[in-house]
Amino acid sequence: MKRVLTGLAVLALLATPALAQAATDARILTSLGEIDLALDQAHAPLTTCNFVRYARAHAYDGGSFFRVVSSAHPDKNPAPIDVVQAQTPRGSDDASLGTVRMEGTRQTGLHHLAGTVSMARDAPDSAGSSFFIVTKDSLNLDEGGPRNPDGRGFAAFGRVTRGLDIARRIEAMPAKDDILAAPVEIRTLTVSPSLTKACGSPR
Secondary structure: OOOOOOEOOOOOOOOOOOOOOOOOOEEEEEOOEEEEEEEOOOOOHHHHHHHHHHHHOOOOOOOEEEEEEEOOEOOOOOOOOOEEEEEEOOEOOOOOOOOEOOOOHHHHOOOOOOOEEEEOOOOOOOEOOOEEEEOOOOHHHOOOOEOOOOOOOOEEEEEEEEOHHHHHHHHOOOEEOOEEEEEEEEEEEEEOHHHHHHHOOOO
């Protein structure tokens, strides 16, 4: 199972650049309601287009938000985070359309603040389809942060513009060892035609 993993503490909050798109670039229809995303192709082009590739192949349809990590109920990792993680019907290790080279937070200037959307991974450059939404500021996920043993952090690539309350409802649901007792269904995940065009043909 792909996990949001562990590494060294972030000592200061860096400025986060404004997202290139303010409009809705992606919409996640869950069994609890809709979550809208703005994706930052300008600062995280590879990560954004990797997500778009899976979305336009309908890979997330029928998937779920299946895992939560909450600072209110810490896991074994000493570096707290607050996230809800999504997977395709194939599972959190689904890399059926390939993986993407990692764009770290030092490169992009994007940070894991409340509402940030980021890619789950094991080793660097291993992110496939699984992504997560940050429900509270979780800078431990940034490059150099203590949540990841290799110190590379995770690749942020957008933010929630509507529906963060739904992600927080998911985080509060009953879970055992971070896994939700009743995963929240992703009915559809769609991306805007303009972003699909900007990302070009599937590789």
